[in-house]
Amino acid sequence: xxxxxxxxxxxxxxxxxxxxxxxxxxxxxxxxxxxxxxxxxxxxxxxxxxxxxxxxxxxxxxxxxxxxxxxxxxxxxxxxxxxxxxxxxxxxxxxxxxxxxxxxxxxxxxxxxxxxxxxxxxxxxxxxxxxxxxxxxxxxxxxxxxxxxxxxxxxxxxxxxxxxxxxxxxxxxxxxxxxxxxxxxxxxxxxxxxxxxxxxxxxxxxxxxxxxxxxxxxxxxxxxxxxxxxxxxxxxxxxxxxxxxxxxxxxxxxxxxxxxxxxxxxxxxxxxxxxxxxxxxxxxxxxxxxxxxxxxxxxxxxxxxxxxxxxxxxxxxxxxxxxxxxxxxxxxxxxxxxxxxxxxxxxxxxxxxxxxxxxxxxxxxxxxxxxxxxxxxxxxxxxxxxxxxxxxxxxxxxxxxxxxxxxxxxxxxxxxxx
Amino acid sequence: xxxxxxxxxxxxxxxxxxxxxxxxxxxxxxxxxxxxxxxxxxxxxxxxxxxxxxxxxxxxxxxxxxxxxxxxxxxxxxxxxxxxxxxxxxxxxxxxxxxxxxxxxxxxxxxxxxxxxxxxxxxxxxxxxxxxxxxxxxx
Numbered sequence: 001x002x003x004x005x006x007x008x009x010x011x012x013x014x015x016x017x018x019x020x021x022x023x024x025x026x027x028x029x030x031x032x033x034x035x036x037x038x039x040x041x042x043x044x045x046x047x048x049x050x051x052x053x054x055x056x057x058x059x060x061x062x063x064x065x066x067x068x069x070x071x072x073x074x075x076x077x078x079x080x081x082x083x084x085x086x087x088x089x090x091x092x093x094x095x096x097x098x099x100x101x102x103x104x105x106x107x108x109x110x111x112x113x114x115x116x117x118x119x120x121x122x123x124x125x126x127x128x129x130x131x132x133x134x135x136x137x138x139x140x141x142x143x144x145x146x147x148x149x150x151x152x153x154x155x156x157x158x159x160x161x162x163x164x165x166x167x168x169x170x171x172x173x174x175x176x177x178x179x180x181x182x183x184x185x186x187x188x189x190x191x192x193x194x195x196x197x198x199x200x201x202x203x204x205x206x207x208x209x210x211x212x213x214x215x216x217x218x219x220x221x222x223x224x225x226x227x228x229x230x231x232x233x234x235x236x237x238x239x240x241x242x243x244x245x246x247x248x249x250x251x252x253x254x255x256x257x258x259x260x261x262x263x264x265x266x267x268x269x270x271x272x273x274x275x276x277x278x279x280x281x282x283x284x285x286x287x288x289x290x291x292x293x294x295x296x297x298x299x300x301x302x303x304x305x306x307x308x309x310x311x312x313x314x315x316x317x318x319x320x321x322x323x324x325x326x327x328x329x330x331x332x333x334x335x336x337x338x339x340x341x342x343x344x345x346x347x348x349x350x351x352x353x354x355x356x357x358x359x360x361x362x363x364x365x366x367x368x369x370x371x372x373x374x375x376x377x378x379x380x381x382x383x384x385x386x387x388x389x390x391x392x393x394x395x396x397x398x399x400x401x402x403x404x405x406x407x408x409x410x411x412x413x414x415x416x417x418x
Numbered sequence: 419x420x421x422x423x424x425x426x427x428x429x430x431x432x433x434x435x436x437x438x439x440x441x442x443x444x445x446x447x448x449x450x451x452x453x454x455x456x457x458x459x460x461x462x463x464x465x466x467x468x469x470x471x472x473x474x475x476x477x478x479x480x481x482x483x484x485x486x487x488x489x490x491x492x493x494x495x496x497x498x499x500x501x502x503x504x505x506x507x508x509x510x511x512x513x514x515x516x517x518x519x520x521x522x523x524x525x526x527x528x529x530x531x532x533x534x535x536x537x538x539x540x541x542x543x544x545x546x547x548x549x550x551x552x553x554x555x556x557x
Binding site for chain 2: 321323325397
């Protein structure tokens with residue numbers, strides 16, 4: 001049997017570098033989660049098929065799934081019957097958006113989303129456009145927020161769905177989903193919200209907030225990869241057309257034998273997240289402030305996204321005149337991500353930062369630090385020192401920094417674009 | 419992105435970083451690329467009276483491949499005549515550094531940079547040729 005204490009002891013002994021500061025990309029499973037999952041795999045555990053009604057193996061697996069469903073529902077103050085298991089937030093987004101579009105197509109074929117959404121939402125909307133739907137992609141303000149008036153103006157008679165994320169994965173900005181929910185409900189439009197980056201980090205109360213569909217992922221909050229959930233509101237009842245067929249599992253909304261070990265892992269992750277949310281948010285906010293303070297006297301740095309409505313553990317900064325990928329190479333002892341073109345195959349800088357009105361060069365120069373459950377003050381201090389040292393080194397190498405220091409206005413230079 | 423050892427070596431220990439006085443007639447400066455595209459290279463050469471590149475310096479804003487391409491280029495051009503330097507091909511740089519296909523444009527930029535530096539030097543030396551006549555007139 002897996003020993004949590006032993007694991008933690010080994011953790012503290014093991015080599016600490018590279019320091020992991022990419023918790024917004026994924027998180028390690030909490031040892032409590034891993035332990036629960038391991039008890040659902042082998043002959044002596046709950047390996048049964050929850051759909052087997054004829055024997056105790058099935059019943060026990062069904063009980064384990066029920067318990068997990070309860071934990072997920074509890075974190076967001078929902079009814080367990082409103083939770084549909086999926087393979088992750090991407091599938092949840094697909095099921096929600098396509099499911100609503102297909103079910104309500106007679107009512108209308110117009111969908112509203114936003115330019116800073118995750119690709120799981122944007123690419124799904126693109127697919128629906130190919131199927132003949134019309135999609136409005138809202139601009140955001142430079143802060144990252146959606147202007148409620150712009151949203152209200154975009155709603156038409158034939159609008160069936162608004163899909164807006166709760167917390168942005170690149171900037172950490174928190175949208176006002178309560179206000180969006182009120183507006184959507186008053187106009188009779190269904191509201192889907194991708195909460196992959198917010199669950200367990202900011203409070204979600206679906207008794208209060210009028211979200212109709214909400215996507216979740218396990219691996220962003222110390223659960224396993226490959227499992228997620230979609231919240232589907234019962235009152236008022238929201239209907240979706242299934243995208244995966246075969247057996248009618250999950251009330252017909254998502255067929256396929258339930259992955260008990262994954263689901264149990266997600267349930268435990270959500271249980272722990274609820275238990276620790278308040279204390280952990282405060283701790284992460286403190287660490288983020290420590291990180292920001294460590295950079296605050298540096299020249300030419302820009303924070304991406306408004307920190308006033310923001311998830312606690314994330315900080316996205318552009319270090320002007322330093323290209324993001326080369327900075328990431330220099331920072332190989334910390335694991336972070338960049339909005340730079342060069343970290344992707346597309347050679348385009350982050351579409352999210354561009355939507356915030358950031359010039360391309362600042363988008364190229366951005367680094368996302370995302371802190372989490374296992375981040376310590378020592379990690380943050382080490383990061384500050386390393387970043388300061390490497391930014392200085394790369395600026396010495398940068399012709400743009402040299403020009404800036406010589407007082408050249410870079411916006412007036414005629415660049416030979418290539 | 420998995421880089422070759424050579425890219426990592428040039429990135430971590432870039433050769434010939436720095437600047438010459440761009441107004442010096444013996445210096446040719448090439449600045450190519452654009453900040454919006456994520457890379458800008460400044461390459462400078464110091465040329466002897468015999469037309470041999472005696473020294474070279476660079477500064478680059480860009481990814482690891484861009485830094486490595488320009489660093490390697492400064493090593494290669496030193497000791498070469500302007501004619502020889504102008505014949506350096508991006509494919510040779512890309513091959514030496516084992517750049518992945520998505521990074522080949524970095525070596526193209528380096529080739530553009532040396533061509534621009536040579537052009538800048540030549541445009542200056544054209545003025546230098548005129549100078550003695552003017553002195554003669556004044557005399």
